[in-house]
Amino acid sequence: xxxEAASGGTGEIRWSKLGTSLPVANVQALVAxxxxxxxxxxxxxxxxxxxxxxxxxxxSGEVPVIDLSNLLSSxxxxxxxxxxxxxxxxxxxxxxxxxxxxxxxxxxxKHDIQKFFQLxxxxxxxxxxxxxxxxxxxxxxxxxxxxxLDWSDLLxxxxxxxxxxxxxYWPSQPxxxxxxxxxxxxxxxxxxxxxxxxxxxxLDVAPELLADKHVAQFLRMSYYPPCTxxxxxxxxxxxxxxxxxxxxxxxxxSVQGLQIRRSGAWIPVKPRHDALLVNVGDLLEILxxxxxxxxxxxxxxxxxxxxxxxxxxxxxxxGGIISPILGTIEEKMLYKAVGVEEYARLYFANKLEGKKAxxxxxxxxx
Numbered sequence: 001x002x003x004e005a006a007s008g009g010t011g012e013i014r015w016s017k018l019g020t021s022l023p024v025a026n027v028q029a030l031v032a033x034x035x036x037x038x039x040x041x042x043x044x045x046x047x048x049x050x051x052x053x054x055x056x057x058x059x060s061g062e063v064p065v066i067d068l069s070n071l072l073s074s075x076x077x078x079x080x081x082x083x084x085x086x087x088x089x090x091x092x093x094x095x096x097x098x099x100x101x102x103x104x105x106x107x108x109x110k111h112d113i114q115k116f117f118q119l120x121x122x123x124x125x126x127x128x129x130x131x132x133x134x135x136x137x138x139x140x141x142x143x144x145x146x147x148x149l150d151w152s153d154l155l156x157x158x159x160x161x162x163x164x165x166x167x168x169y170w171p172s173q174p175x176x177x178x179x180x181x182x183x184x185x186x187x188x189x190x191x192x193x194x195x196x197x198x199x200x201x202x203l204d205v206a207p208e209l210l211a212d213k214h215v216a217q218f219l220r221m222s223y224y225p226p227c228t229x230x231x232x233x234x235x236x237x238x239x240x241x242x243x244x245x246x247x248x249x250x251x252x253x254s255v256q257g258l259q260i261r262r263s264g265a266w267i268p269v270k271p272r273h274d275a276l277l278v279n280v281g282d283l284l285e286i287l288x289x290x291x292x293x294x295x296x297x298x299x300x301x302x303x304x305x306x307x308x309x310x311x312x313x314x315x316x317x318x319g320g321i322i323s324p325i326l327g328t329i330e331e332k333m334l335y336k337a338v339g340v341e342e343y344a345r346l347y348f349a350n351k352l353e354g355k356k357a358x359x360x361x362x363x364x365x366x
Contacts, residue, residue, distance in 0.1 A: 018341070019348025020132050022142040028153050029121045031225040042227075045149050045234045055259065055266045063260070063269055063277070064091055068191075069098040071198050085202035088280055088288075092295035093260055095275040096195075101187040108180040110252045113308055115174040116155065117223045127155065127169050134158075134348065135169045140220070141238075141352045150352075151234040151301050152224045159185040159312075160217035185217060185312070188248055192217075192314045195246060195278065203288060205325055213245045213283070214314035224257060224299060224307040236299035236307065241355045243347035244281030244313035251277070252308035261296040268300075282358050283316065283343070286335040289324035296354050316340050335361045 030041070064087035070080035087094035116124070129136035137155045155171070158164055159181065171177050192214040200207040224236035236257060249258075251271040258277075259266040269277065285294045299307070316322065323337040338361045347357045 018344045019134050021129060021138060021140050022145065024139050024142055024149055026121060026153055027151055028117065028223060028225050042229055045151050047148055047233060047235050050233060050235060053265055055268065057268055064094045065275065066094045066096050067098050068096055068100060081198055081201050084198055088199065088202060088292040092280045092293045093277065095272055095277050097275045099191055099276050101191065105183045105187055108176065109184040109310065112174050112177045112180040113221050113252055113310060116171055116177060117308065119173060123173060127171055135166060143351050147351050150237050151227055152222050152236045154223065155221045157181065157219045159219050160189055161215065181219065185219065188312045189217060192246055192248065203325060204327065209325065212320065213316045215317055216315045218313040220311045222309050224301055226304050226306055227301045228303055231301045231303040234301050236301050238352040239296045239298040239354050240352035241294035241296055241358065242279060242281040242313060243344060243357060244315050245283040246314045247279050247281055248312045249277040250310050252310065255302055255305045255307035257299045257302065257307045259298050259300060283322050285358065286322050286338060286361050287325055289326060289331065290334045294355065294358065334363060336363055
């Protein structure tokens with residue numbers, strides 16, 4: 001499938017204009033050129049609160065696993081829906097196996113993301129973020145010149161709907177990159193649609209109520225270089241919840257680094273080669289009236305190995321409204337209705353800081 005190299009249209013391209021990030025040094029290039037980094041070079045990346053909560057490594061890998069084939073089977077659907085309800089309510093994360101995305105699509109996107117980040121810096125910089133745009137090659141959530149920085153580089157692309165794409169940000173190297181992203185993006189849209197049907201079932205609401213909650217898709221391809229100097233003091237991504245409805249993550253090279261916050265501690269998530277990792281976003285927490293929680297997560301850094309991943313953030317219509325769905329008349333409403341655009345602007349206007357953005361949607365007294 002050929003992807004046109006034209007500039008995107010208007011309309012949904014506004015999604016990428018909801019924020020911006022200040023330009024900062026390229027971490028991959030810093031690591032490659034500096035050898036053993038000095039304290040001065042790494043100072044802006046050192047996170048003083050990194051050890052504020054314990055890491056429970058012995059609980060690694062306990063994230064619930066949902067088998068999509070069981071959801072699609074009349075004989076096993078009820079039991080699997082119960083598991084999905086538990087995963088969303090108690091963990092906010094789950095791994096999806098038998099997700100139906102063809103192996104060649106997964107292999108293609110993994111190969112091309114690795115190849116892109118291996119390109120010379122001057123080639124990658126041809127797709128650098130521009131002022132006032134979230135897309136492109138660079139970093140994210142850098143809003144001041146003195147904040148601590150994450151130990152990572154990224155490439156962000158608006159992928160769906162197709163009329164919202166700005167192809168000037170889509171790399172032409174490697175030559176298969178655009179087609180790989182197109183194929184993977186389309187498969188994820190189908191998966192998100194299927195998951196939304198069953199999430200609606202877990203909430204005992206009509207699927208139509210969730211049908212428009214995944215119409216836009218933003219992709220973030222992340223590269224986390226190793227840090228030999230003091231890996232225990234830097235983070236690839238600071239603690240945060242996602243401002244999406246649903247996020248779907250693919251580990252590119254199975255290097256562990258993702259940690260989720262549960263019961264006041266960090267739990268490492270062990271990469272699973274046959275699964276995609278899905279997590280509840282802030283907008284689903286609002287819609288479920290807090291029954292499902294968007295969970296804080298962060299990315300730690302390996303001392304010797306690079307880590308790569310691709311996250312797909314699925315969000316509702318730009319002009320939509322997210323309102324809590326109440327299960328009973330007596331149920332207390334915990335969140336106000338919020339505009340998707342206004343929440344996105346708030347989310348992207350600040351540095352990552354846990355679940356602070358969600359405070360905006362909470363009703364007073366909560």
